[in-house]
Amino acid sequence: MTITEVSGKFNIPHDTLRYYERIGLIPRVGRNKSGNRDYSEDDCRWVEFVKCMRGAGLTIEVLIEYVSLFQQGENTRDARKELLIEQRRLLQERMNDMQKTLDRLDLKISRYEQSVLEAENELKR
Numbered sequence: 001m002t003i004t005e006v007s008g009k010f011n012i013p014h015d016t017l018r019y020y021e022r023i024g025l026i027p028r029v030g031r032n033k034s035g036n037r038d039y040s041e042d043d044c045r046w047v048e049f050v051k052c053m054r055g056a057g058l059t060i061e062v063l064i065e066y067v068s069l070f071q072q073g074e075n076t077r078d079a080r081k082e083l084l085i086e087q088r089r090l091l092q093e094r095m096n097d098m099q100k101t102l103d104r105l106d107l108k109i110s111r112y113e114q115s116v117l118e119a120e121n122e123l124k125r
Helices: 003-010 014-022 041-055 060-072 074-124
Strands: none
Touching: 003 014, 003 041, 014 041, 041 060, 060 074
């Protein structure tokens, strides 16, 4: 796939894809005869993985570490697993905090709705 196709498929700007490759966030992408990037299915899986993890709040540094460990081979399997477990724990904490915020917003909205109902009832009297 071309960089334009990958960019469209994952809704990631061309420059971001190039940056991810340059910093080692995704493994080096192969080139076609013309020297243009030619994304394989494996490359696309890496792009999808990075997009998902970034969306979940993982830092670029953590993802670079993960990719580096992955490229070192099977002897890093436990380290990769521990890294993912820690990131999951941090994500769960953020989700808990977000749930508290959502609950608070729901309460505030409910209070506004209740005050509107009370005002409407006053008008009916």
